[in-house]
Every structure is written in structure tokens, then in C-alpha cells.
Amino acid sequence: MSWNIKQKLRSLLQAETNLCPHGQARGGQLKICIVSPSRYQTGMSSLGFQTIYSLLASSAGIMCERAFLPDKEDLKEYHRSGLPLLSLESQRPLSDFDVLAFSTSFEPDYLNIPLILQLAQIPIWAKERTASNPLVVAGGAAFFINPEPAADFLDIICIGEGEELVPALVSALLTSYSDGRHGLYMALSAQPGFYIPSFHQPLYKDDRFTGFNNNPDIPEHIKRPSCELNQHPPSSSVILTPNTEFGDMFLVEVSRGCPRGCRFCTSGFIYGTFRQQECRRILDIAEKGLLHRPKIGLVGAAVSDHSDIGLACSSIIRKGGKVSVSSLRIDRIDTEMLEALVASGHKTISIAPEGGSQRLRDLIKKNLNEAQILDACDMLIARDILNLKLYVIIGLPTETEGDLDELVHLVTMIRERMVVRAKTNCRLGDITVSVNPFIPKPFTPFQWCGMEPLPSLERKVKSLENRFRRIPNVHLKVESLKGCYLQALLSRGDRRCAALLAEMVNSSPLKKAAKTCNMDLDELVYRTIPLDEPLPWGILESADVRMLRKEYERAFGGGVIK
Structure with missing residues (x-):
């Protein structure tokens, strides 16, 4: 009724x-x-x-x-x-x-x-x-x-x-x-x-x-007009409710954009220059938030890159609050911030190696090496944060079985460190390997790359499942591959996709809707786009296309995927 x-x-x-x-x-x-x-x-x-x-x-x-x-x-x-x-x-x-x-x-x-x-x-x-x-x-x-x-x-x-x-x-x-x-x-x-x-x-x-x-x-x-972040109050929760996944938190945005420029990620390109809120303004908002919620959630694509993140976190702790962040940049784990997370009761921390091998981390311009990843894990484990979540991408351009072998080896080395710590505190934590397939995104250097076909991704997932199943306390979590296919379609699609979406409103499955609309979805999702071909999203000036093309060429050598 x-x-x-x-x-x-x-x-x-x-x-x-x-x-x-x-x-x-x-x-x-x-x-x-x-x-x-x-x-x-x-x-x-x-x-x-x-x-x-x-x-x-x-x-x-x-x-x-x-x-x-x-x-x-x-x-x-x-x-x-x-x-x-x-x-x-x-x-x-x-x-x-x-x-x-x-x-x-x-x-x-x-x-x-x-x-x-x-x-x-x-x-x-x-x-x-x-x-x-x-x-x-x-x-x-x-x-x-x-x-x-x-x-x-x-x-x-x-x-x-x-x-x-x-x-x-x-x-x-x-x-x-x-x-x-x-x-x-x-x-x-x-x-x-x-x-x-x-x-x-x-x-x-x-x-x-x-x-x-x-x-x-x-x-x-x-x-796209530019926005001077410090001319506006920090974005923060204006409606609090227990009926959300962050029901116990008051959210405050600390920064916008990302200074890193990873070649697969939009955050480093569509938001322009990395901008951060002044620490004083963050703390003023956080202090008001603590009147309503016990925990402050610090929000941003690159929270760890805020120059005063440690000071902000420790100040919130001193005011009697707790702190939460979505994930940590491996090479920017601030000790003061980490102590604040421990004081807030965090038992699980998420980090994002992204590429499973050093070659792939270099390809995507992650600027991380294996030693940095292991050192970061050591810092976390030493503070009895034993549950780690690792975000990893599979299906990156040029990925091979050897890259997946290196991923398994990396996870194994992290687990060995956890086993050593477990001898001290008599408790072995869990490692969750969260696997997401590469989805080509507009306004990134990899926007011209195609997504790896689903049958190939399914074989890789099955292989990882078999290998991680043999390693105690390691769990594999895989994003829905069909859902990622749809996301890639809508990321790269043009206006013809509107008819497809209209068909799907009436409960038509994706493939049936595509047949009705006479659309070749694989063409949109899997195809490598020539650098000189017009792009549907090219009507927007969300990023410098010449710079994106140069980054693509640096990644693959001369502008072609080898």
C-alpha cells in the first residue's frame, strides 16, 4: 500500500x-x-x-x-x-x-x-x-x-x-x-x-x-570552471542518520583530486591541481562534528597526501574523538596518523599496491616498489593491525601470467611477516586481496586501451582462487566481472547507450537489450582506440589531452600497446 x-x-x-x-x-x-x-x-x-x-x-x-x-x-x-x-x-x-x-x-x-x-x-x-x-x-x-x-x-x-x-x-x-x-x-x-x-x-x-x-x-x-577549495568551507556531513554505512561518523573532506597521476585513475586528472583544506578549518568542522558523532571520517582521493594529515588526526584524538580514513597511500603512512588510527581502534587497514608486479606498477606510474610495500606492512603489523586489505588490479594492458605470479609472491611475503608477529601476540590476522579488473576511464592516459575480455579475466580469477585457497588466512574478494563490463561500457560509451539503458529499465538483460538496439557492446568495451580518433567525451575539457597522449606514449613506447 x-x-x-x-x-x-x-x-x-x-x-x-x-x-x-x-x-x-x-x-x-x-x-x-x-x-x-x-x-x-x-x-x-x-x-x-x-x-x-x-x-x-x-x-x-x-x-x-x-x-x-x-x-x-x-x-x-x-x-x-x-x-x-x-x-x-x-x-x-x-x-x-x-x-x-x-x-x-x-x-x-x-x-x-x-x-x-x-x-x-x-x-x-x-x-x-x-x-x-x-x-x-x-x-x-x-x-x-x-x-x-x-x-x-x-x-x-x-x-x-x-x-x-x-x-x-x-x-x-x-x-x-x-x-x-x-x-x-x-x-x-x-x-x-x-x-x-x-x-x-x-x-x-x-x-x-x-x-x-x-x-x-x-x-x-x-x-570546466576551476574551484578554489579554500574559498569555501570544507564539505562535511549536513544530515546525520544511522541508516547509512557511515552511520557512526561525521564526514569531512580534507582534499580534492590527487597529485599522483596514476595512468589508469581519473582522480589525478579530472580535478585539476591537487587541493587541500587548511588543517585549522578541518579541525574547526571536526570539533562541531564531534558534538554529534564519536568518529570523524576524513574523506579525499589522496587523504595521506595532505601535508598536515598527522596533525589533524592527532588533534581529533586529543579532542576525545576517533578517526577513520578509507585507505592509506603506502609511501605516505604518517606515523602520527597511524598512531591516531590505532587509538581509534582500527584493526583493519586498506592499502593499494594496485599492480601485482613491479613491471605493472611502473606501467601505471604507481611509483611504488616491493620494499616500500613490505615496509608499510611491517609498520602496520608492528602496531597489531593484523588485518590487511590489499587493492589489486588485474587485466592491466600487457599483463602476463608472470605478473600474477609476482602478485601471489608479494602476498605470500606479507603473510610471512604476519606469521612472525603472531608468535608474539598469539594471533594471526587475515589478508584480503580485493581484485578489480582494469576498466579504461576517460581523461586518463589509458583511456585508449580496451578492457581485457571477460573469458580471459575469468580464467585469471579462477587461477588466483586456486592459488590463494592453499594459503591460510588469505581471502580473495573479486568484483563482479559482469558489473565491471557494464561500467566499462558506460565509461567509454556514446549516446547510443541511452537506448540500451531505456531497454534495460523494462528488465531486459544487457545482451538482449543490445540485440534489440543492434549494438556491438564488445566493440565499445574491448577495442583499443586509435590516438587520432574522436572520442565521445572529447566535447568536455576535463583534462589536457596532449598531456594524456604523452603519458600513454611513455607507458607503451611510441604510442602503441606492445
Whole structure:
């Protein structure tokens, strides 16, 4: 019954502590619903989602509410009853809002955008909506990597960081234009960071993307505005709830981007220069957070690279709090930070060698050697942090069986160190080897590389399973290979993927949807792209393409994968 759905939404709302000054306001000239294309537990764990909510809710003239992908049981009820998708705060239909704003961090969530529009009883295709339908906007990290697979569902796409774009977007939305939405689109397209998909129509030849037929009155490429991080308060939790995976934490962003430039990872390229918040500002926010939660979660792609990370961690401990970080950079394990993690009760620490062999670590520009990895493990084990999680990528370009042999040897050497320590404290910890297949990402030097075919990856996983099964206290955890295939497709895909996603909304499996849409998915996922070929995401200026090409050539010698 619809009453059950509304009651569940009210229960979620009642469990929250809203720290946003205007977060409970009901007035506002413009009604905006910020939508997470994931379930409540995941969406509310995202600091990015919370930051955009805070920016919108604090904007004059805006009434902001939230909505999420329903849980599986609620999804069935929505389909059965025909009830339109409801917002969290007032339980009103999403179709009653002026604007729906999707905040999307990961490409697989693209699949849920047409589903949410369908549940909201709003036409999923932008071209089929009228002025009587809500304006559909989207932003988030996934969109300034590659917006094309979801572009045809959206009226406006924000390319960049919310602190810079939300004020400009709100100002434009509150302005009256004589020619309605077209005037809004023209005004936004003249500003950096706003992409109007209907103004850029993709062109194809022989089922290959060849470029865009652009509107001559607008810029050919979408520039991403820069954001001076220290001109804004550190992003932090504005809504606390026990119903998330970080329910016992208050989150604070300490840095943005990454200074490392690993060739497979977007973090070192799409965010521009590595920026960090001043320690003083982090601690001011953390002190307020400790009034509500006992633990401070420090967030960033490169937390260990913050110049004052040890001071920040130890200061939080001295204030009576605890500290948590997602993972540690192996060559940046600050002793002061490590002591703070121990004092916070951490029994498991995650580190990321990424490449299983030295050759692969050099290929991806990880700048780590075996001695550094083992020294880091020694530091952790010496402090009785005996449970280690190692993040490793398989299927990197040029990977061989010899590279996998080196991975097994590395894990074996780490375990030997744990065995020695176990003789002192009479307890042997566990090593979890978390294996993820290489997924080529736009705006990285490896964007031209194809993903290794699934049958080959499956053989490698089976081989690792057999080998690690023989080593006590070592556990292998493998990301879903089919899920990674979908992620690679959406990372590298063009606008034709929108039809595929629309088919999958109606429960069509990926292969069946591809057949219906007459699409060769393997071509998009596995193919090595020539360096001179136009790229679907090339319409964005999220990174310096000449620099990416040089890094690719340095990795493979002369620009070809050997």
C-alpha cells in the first residue's frame, strides 16, 4: 500500500539530524528535488550528494527536498500500485517539482536515471518532455568523466564542482526568459561548466562515433570552471542518520583530486591541481562534528597526501574523538596518523599496491616498489593491525601470467611477516586481496586501451582462487566481472547507450537489450582506440589531452600497446 511507502519515508526522515540551517525550510520560489540514483543508504553516504543538497537548500528562493531509488520491496510496490515516486521530506510526487537534479558519482547509476523518471511518471527522453514537466538536470563526478550514455535523458548537465556551479545554476533558474527554456539553455551554455545535450548532436559513420554537429551559436567544447577549495568551507556531513554505512561518523573532506597521476585513475586528472583544506578549518568542522558523532571520517582521493594529515588526526584524538580514513597511500603512512588510527581502534587497514608486479606498477606510474610495500606492512603489523586489505588490479594492458605470479609472491611475503608477529601476540590476522579488473576511464592516459575480455579475466580469477585457497588466512574478494563490463561500457560509451539503458529499465538483460538496439557492446568495451580518433567525451575539457597522449606514449613506447 502507498501508506506503507509514505510511512517508511517518514521513519527515515525522523531518524535524521539535519544540520543544514535551511534544511527544513518549506518556502521558496522554486521547488528543486535533488535525486540520488541509488538507494537511501548509499546516497546519504555520499558527501558529494550532501554537499549539493546543502548548497541548494541554503540558496535564497529555493525549496529543496530529496529523493532516492526505492528499495527492492518498495520498487515492487510502486510498480504494483501505480503510485508516482515520492520525495522524502513532503512525500509529494516528483512531477510536482520545478526541477529534478540528479547527483551521480558512478557510471552504473546511469541505469537508474530512466528508471527513476519512469517511476516519477515523467517522460524519460528529454525531447519528449514539455514545459509542464520538471526540468531535468544532472551533475556529479560521473558526468564530468563521460556524460554521453545518459545525455539524451537530461536537459542540462553540470560539468564541474558544485561550489562553483550551483550558484550560477540557481541564478539562471530564478531568471525569467522571454523564450522560456530555450533562453535558459542559451544563457547557461555561454557559461563554463554547463552542457546542453540538445545543442550537440553526435555523428556516426559505420557505427563509429565521428564527432558532433554543434549549434553554431554556442561554444564547441564545454570548459570546466576551476574551484578554489579554500574559498569555501570544507564539505562535511549536513544530515546525520544511522541508516547509512557511515552511520557512526561525521564526514569531512580534507582534499580534492590527487597529485599522483596514476595512468589508469581519473582522480589525478579530472580535478585539476591537487587541493587541500587548511588543517585549522578541518579541525574547526571536526570539533562541531564531534558534538554529534564519536568518529570523524576524513574523506579525499589522496587523504595521506595532505601535508598536515598527522596533525589533524592527532588533534581529533586529543579532542576525545576517533578517526577513520578509507585507505592509506603506502609511501605516505604518517606515523602520527597511524598512531591516531590505532587509538581509534582500527584493526583493519586498506592499502593499494594496485599492480601485482613491479613491471605493472611502473606501467601505471604507481611509483611504488616491493620494499616500500613490505615496509608499510611491517609498520602496520608492528602496531597489531593484523588485518590487511590489499587493492589489486588485474587485466592491466600487457599483463602476463608472470605478473600474477609476482602478485601471489608479494602476498605470500606479507603473510610471512604476519606469521612472525603472531608468535608474539598469539594471533594471526587475515589478508584480503580485493581484485578489480582494469576498466579504461576517460581523461586518463589509458583511456585508449580496451578492457581485457571477460573469458580471459575469468580464467585469471579462477587461477588466483586456486592459488590463494592453499594459503591460510588469505581471502580473495573479486568484483563482479559482469558489473565491471557494464561500467566499462558506460565509461567509454556514446549516446547510443541511452537506448540500451531505456531497454534495460523494462528488465531486459544487457545482451538482449543490445540485440534489440543492434549494438556491438564488445566493440565499445574491448577495442583499443586509435590516438587520432574522436572520442565521445572529447566535447568536455576535463583534462589536457596532449598531456594524456604523452603519458600513454611513455607507458607503451611510441604510442602503441606492445
